[in-house]
Amino acid sequence: MKTPQPVLPYQVSVKLPNGVERKFDDLMSHEDEIAHVHKDLIAPFKKPWCQKWFGDVSFEYLLRLFGKITINQHGLYSSTCEVIGPALYIGASVFDHACSPNAVCITKNGKSISIRAIANIESFSDVRICYVGPQDTDGRKKELKVHYHFDCKCQLCEDEVRDSLMSSVKCPKYSNVGDKETKNDPFPHCVPIKTGKCVKCGTITSNETLAKYQSLKTAITIDSDDLNYAEWLIEAHTIFHPYDTTYHEFAQKCTRNMKFLMARGHEQDEDTYISLNMVMVIYVQKYFGKYDPIRAQIYFLCSDNLFQCVPETPESLQLAIQFLAQGLEVFEVSHGVDHPQFKIMKQKLDMLKVA
Secondary structure: OOOOOOOHHOOEEEEOOOOOOHHHHHHOOOOHHHHHHHHHHHHHOOHHHHHHHHHOOOOOHHHHHHHHHHHEEEEEOOOOOOEEEEEEEEOOOEEEEOOOOOOOEEEEEOOOEEEEEEOOOHHHHHOOEOOOOOOOHHHHHHHHHHHOOOOOOOOOOOOHHHHHHHHHEEEEOOOOOOOOOOOOOOOOOOEEOOOEEEEOOOOOOHHHHHHHHHHHHHHHHHHOOOOOOOHHHHHHHHOOOOOOOOHHHHHEEEEEEEEHHOOOOOOOOOHHHHHHHHHHHHHHHHHHOOOHHHHHHHHHHHHHHHHOOOOOOHHHHHHHHHHHHHHHHHHHHHHOOOOOHHHHHHHHHHHHOHH
């Protein structure tokens, strides 16, 4: 009796919803770009021992194989949305990139993958996913160029105003960002560092404020593993606008540290703790689509932060319930109600409502 032979990657074919059959050979490889950019990484492919180990193949074959795998792979996640590692899916590799995607790739059991729409899509050819993680335009364009070998010129990458808000301070005329103005843009009085001028009212910010922003941003970035929370927190609240990326990252680190201290019996200022969680929520609501999983991730994080607030107060509990419900609303679309993580979070919400 013959032993069944394994199916090799290049023998796999997948029939797409549009009726087209896709094979491993159809995947893009970008050999020329990889050979130019990743010279050190592919150097072993030129060695006789390496070519022999793979079955007496050529350098060109290994380079092409490497390109097809690294360029077309997706992230693999556990049922609790924890990263397992990369994986190659012939069918899912067909989708093009968009910095503002209308679909997401979801794995729920550490193996199978599904593509779920997070916006209205007219046809299969219009499906777009995002190849990179959340970052500013310069970061996205650089990563797309280095790892995927193309220059992105999408609407998001051409939106200079949006990108400028990611490095911004509060308008001196309207410094109380708690005074929301409109539903579409609750905090319109924002001063990009690039211009020093409020995008809403035109008020000019002093050079002193801009210098303080740069100094604080540098300190937070350099000393990210040993933050002087008490020293910087008041200044950060005074200067940073909620749309600023550094402020968002700083808020995550501060709440993580404060939660750690509360768990060990050290009382923290409740108003400050709540406001930092609000900063994170405002940021993702500004920059990520209504059903983008990044939103759910922050909603769940902030809900957990506030649920563990010590001492627990009616305000922190109410916000914890609100953020968890908002996260589930996103997750229902992006991951589906049958996803294990949705069920876990739904049980948690039911428990919080009873508390």
